[in-house]
Amino acid sequence: MIRLDRMTKSFKLKGETRYIAKDVSFTVPRGNSIGLLGRNGAGKSTLLRLIAGTIKPTSGRIIRLANVSFPLGFQGSFNGSLTGEQNVRFVARIYGHDTEELVDYVQDFAELGKSYYMPVKSYSSGMKARLAFGVSMGIDFDYYLVDEITAVGDSNFKKKCKRVFEEKLQNSDIIMVSHSNAALKDYCTTGIVLEDGSLTYFANIDDAIAMHGENMARR
Amino acid sequence: MAQMYSEPLHKSLKRQFSIVFALLVREMTTRYGNKFGGYMWAVLDPVLHIMIFSTVFSAIARVPPLGRDFALFFATGYVTFYMYRSTSDQISSSVEANRSLLNYPVVRPYDAILGRIILQTATLFVVSMCIFGVLSLRTTIEKIDLAPILLASLLSICLGAGVGAANIVWFHLSSTYQQVWGIINRPAFIVSGVFYLPESIPHPFREILLWNPLVHIIGLFRTGFYPTYRASYVSMPYITGLAIFSIVFGLFLVWLFDAKIREPK
Numbered sequence: 001m002i003r004l005d006r007m008t009k010s011f012k013l014k015g016e017t018r019y020i021a022k023d024v025s026f027t028v029p030r031g032n033s034i035g036l037l038g039r040n041g042a043g044k045s046t047l048l049r050l051i052a053g054t055i056k057p058t059s060g061r062i063i064r065l066a067n068v069s070f071p072l073g074f075q076g077s078f079n080g081s082l083t084g085e086q087n088v089r090f091v092a093r094i095y096g097h098d099t100e101e102l103v104d105y106v107q108d109f110a111e112l113g114k115s116y117y118m119p120v121k122s123y124s125s126g127m128k129a130r131l132a133f134g135v136s137m138g139i140d141f142d143y144y145l146v147d148e149i150t151a152v153g154d155s156n157f158k159k160k161c162k163r164v165f166e167e168k169l170q171n172s173d174i175i176m177v178s179h180s181n182a183a184l185k186d187y188c189t190t191g192i193v194l195e196d197g198s199l200t201y202f203a204n205i206d207d208a209i210a211m212h213g214e215n216m217a218r219r
Numbered sequence: 220m221a222q223m224y225s226e227p228l229h230k231s232l233k234r235q236f237s238i239v240f241a242l243l244v245r246e247m248t249t250r251y252g253n254k255f256g257g258y259m260w261a262v263l264d265p266v267l268h269i270m271i272f273s274t275v276f277s278a279i280a281r282v283p284p285l286g287r288d289f290a291l292f293f294a295t296g297y298v299t300f301y302m303y304r305s306t307s308d309q310i311s312s313s314v315e316a317n318r319s320l321l322n323y324p325v326v327r328p329y330d331a332i333l334g335r336i337i338l339q340t341a342t343l344f345v346v347s348m349c350i351f352g353v354l355s356l357r358t359t360i361e362k363i364d365l366a367p368i369l370l371a372s373l374l375s376i377c378l379g380a381g382v383g384a385a386n387i388v389w390f391h392l393s394s395t396y397q398q399v400w401g402i403i404n405r406p407a408f409i410v411s412g413v414f415y416l417p418e419s420i421p422h423p424f425r426e427i428l429l430w431n432p433l434v435h436i437i438g439l440f441r442t443g444f445y446p447t448y449r450a451s452y453v454s455m456p457y458i459t460g461l462a463i464f465s466i467v468f469g470l471f472l473v474w475l476f477d478a479k480i481r482e483p484k
Contacts, residue, residue, distance in 0.1 A: 052324045053324045054321055054481065055481050055482055068324055070323045077322060077323065082245070082248060090241050090245050093240065094323060094326060096233070096237050
């Protein structure tokens, strides 16, 4: 369950205060996947990070009675001078996951061959993405955070990613930023629309998509 | 703070421990970006300073203020000073250096700080052992009293960690302050009694000098190497109080500005 309790998030830009959300409260029970909609710059990614807990609300609070992931396929933390395997080991350690098990899982999943034991700085962007996706899939979370689903690798690998991710979603929920209505309908049941500093929660994703469509048509 | 579960204490402690351990291993293998460079400089910095001081001062004076060996005298001063200085530098950059890791919801700024304090303490221990080990080969050290040496080291590291933690916040809020801090702290060892004893400083200036806690800490450290040196000016309440205050205040600031330092400058 994720609950926003009188949460406000604002930031100052050239002396002007801008709001992403003002004094909002609502609860999303487990079993619901949330889609975040809004135009560019409305604060979707910021909201995602607020929900993850990596940044803090200006006032109010966010209560998570769940285990929330880092952004799906996050690779910003990979240290270039460490090997793929060492980077995986690090993530396993911070999540208290069995290190050998995760190392084996990602080795098997990412299909990097010998490069797995090479420094990450020698990787292509595709190889990095495979490694990152493998790490995300190797650890179980209640909520997976997704900032735009991006396809990884060749068509076979893409198929595998989709299959494994959908298996994960049997037991997990997803909080997703996307501009694709099809993806939102596929993965989400509820939605949040961000527009002009106000945040609206919809228990049904179709209503959220409709609302966002109207917003976009208006301006 | 934002641990998502209300899990039992021993479980959350274990989780905390494994996160700090992970950061520790990661920083150890990369040591701030460079495999060998980081460690090499950790030893080279004090060694070069001690060599330069010894060469210059043995040309000016015949004997150091204490004992016969210039190198030992400067080592007891500079190593103690270096414990403070390097810890404060390492801690003040700990959050910035690990910023990308804050994207993992389980990692908090405190973990980065704690990981570096542990690594820094271990590094300093090895560095000191090397330096004084080599020095004991070339000069006879009459008697070593470990208690004041360890206490002075602990106080120096505590003070450095506290100042470093506070600077995480101040540097984040103002880059001007960061520049100014760097400039006014460069000659700090001159007023810390690294290459003289406060006893040799004339009346009004000595009292001013004694406001500097490092003068006391270095004096305390030296009593462990020079059994006849009394260092009567050392005020234990002053330096222990200040060391504890600085670490508590530093960590309190990090807690207070948690939301701020999580966001990039």
